[in-house]
Amino acid sequence: MSSGARVLVCDDDAVHRGVLSRYLRLSGYEVVECGDGEEALQRLPQVSPALVLLDVDMPKLDGLSTLERIRKLPPFEYLPVLLLTSMDARSARVRGLELGADDYVKKPFDSAELLARIRGALRRAARSRAPEGAVAGDVGRLGLDALLQTLDLGRRSARLVLEEVGGELVLDAGELVDARYGRFHGLAALARLMWVASGRFRLDFDLAPAPPRGPIAGLQEALMQAVTEIDEARRALVSAGEETWVELASAHADPAIERLRPIFPLKVRDLLLLMEGSLPDNAQWIEGALKGGELRPAAS
Secondary structure, rough: OOOEEEEEEEEEHHHHHHHHHHHHHHOEEEEEEEEOOHHHHHHHHOOOOEEEEEEEOOOOHHHHHHHHOOOOOOHHHHOOOOEEOOOHHHHHHHHHHHOOOOOEEEEEOHHHHHHHHHHHHHHHHHHHOOOOEEEEEEEEHHHHHHHHHHHHHHHOOOOEEEEOOOOEEEEEOOOEEEEEOOEHHHHHHHHHHHHHHOOOEEEEEOOOOOOOOOOEEEEHHHHHHHHHHHHHHHHHOOOOOOOOEEEEOOOOOHHHHHHHHHHOOOOOOHHHHOOOOOOHHHHHHHHHHHHOOEEEEOOO
């Protein structure tokens, strides 16, 4: 369910923007907000989003004009842009598609449809990118651990971007120097990426200067810790499988879970990855919550 990708949400309606942004954050996306088209154009080079959600009807610079200008900015000609609109006018929708919109989302949005359209746009964008000097492929054919082991054997410095799940790893001659997945960083991000890695990846070589804080860990050590976490978490999931849908069964839940209430029901795997703790601790909490009645199975 979660992606980790950075989404720029542009809507002049502060209430609607806040609801949309909160939902995306709870679903695992990193969100940057802006209130009009001019601000969106200013923020683009600062935040380099993976996707833009752009309201059509805005003052100053409306969504269609903003989209037209985005498509003329060299780094962002192919950036996925989804238009948000409450209008039914066919001419406006057609004009947006002519200007390069990737899709439309009707306001008020249906949450499941919104996530499906975002994922679809990110998948299409990932498949179309082939940067010069980069290596790309399908991580499902190799396995993330095998890919990282190969890079470690060659002592390569590289940035590994998992395009469809919105994750990124930076390696420097056998050291893991950065890892990101949604709001998670470091070893917590690596363990989650090892669990969800799928789809397209991109490798940019010799673009990985170590950050000032130094490496997180040796790559072999980091991989061992991530695999151990995943194995322990899977062993702890006894009464519910990863694909089981669950929902909150009580009006008040653990504060760490309560904030996720708007996006329930969730698959066990998605809940486990969105929770703040380690994967084994999260799995044990889910098991306890199912037995204690705080969670219950839900229809998918």
